[in-house]
Amino acid sequence: MYVCICNALKDRQLADASHGARNVAEVFRRCGRRPQCGKCLPDVAQMIEAARDEGDSAPLLAAE
Template sequence: MYVCLCKGITERQLKEAIAEGNTEFMDLKRELGVGSQCGKCIPVALAILAEETAKNAVFYEVA
């Protein structure tokens, strides 16, 4: 699925960039250019970022 039509960025590209350590929106903007033109993709990109970082989060049990 295309997330950013202006730059032709797909959901897969976003997920790969997040997996490579780009865990802040500004990292994705710098790396891929997402959200750098019209901005309509920002809410979807942020949702994907939140979903992917939650999957990769390490939870610690408090004793």
């Protein structure tokens, strides 16, 4: 599904670029784009938070 119509970026592209991103601008840089109208920015910010939460809930590996 398209999240950013201005840049034709789909949810999967943005979600992949969100992992480890510090902010929305970094996500767009990773996609080789720049935000245009700004309507998608809250959605991209949510994707960053979801990626952070996903990382926090990942099981810890046992130290050998």
